[in-house]
Amino acid sequence: MTYIVTRLCLRDTACIDVCPVECMVLGEPEEEWPWLYIDPDTCIDCGACVPECPYEAIFPEEEVPLEFEAQPGIWINDTKELLPDGQSFEGELDGLPVKLKNAKQLEGGEQFDLTEDIMPNYDFYVLGPGYDAIEMGEAETT
């Protein structure tokens, strides 16, 4: 098993430091990899990251909701391809600074199959940059 991050992730990185095996990596480039991703081969299923997430974006793989119903005002964050009406956002959400390239605030009641977000967590480490994204992120901030 592993834990999975979904499109509810708003990239604040609040979870990263608690992971005992350092297997959580912020996606880069953000346009292609908009969330944070968990390395399924390294995750030890400790669950420590779940309560750290202010947006309840992390689930055990078996518990990722098939029919997730949005509460009013929540945000989703995804690629332009999958969220064509998203927009960039920079500001405070729940008192936390957030900066996103393609996100959308929801009215509430929208339904999503969040299991679609499982495969990108695997793909990030197989097809995407994986741990190299750490250096890519550092290069962007310097």
Ligand code: SF4
């Ligand atoms: S469940 Fe534990 S090991 Fe897995 S990503 Fe979360 S903190 Fe890291």
Ligand code: SF4
């Ligand atoms: S704490 Fe939640 S929202 Fe923040 S980076 Fe981690 S998974 Fe994403």
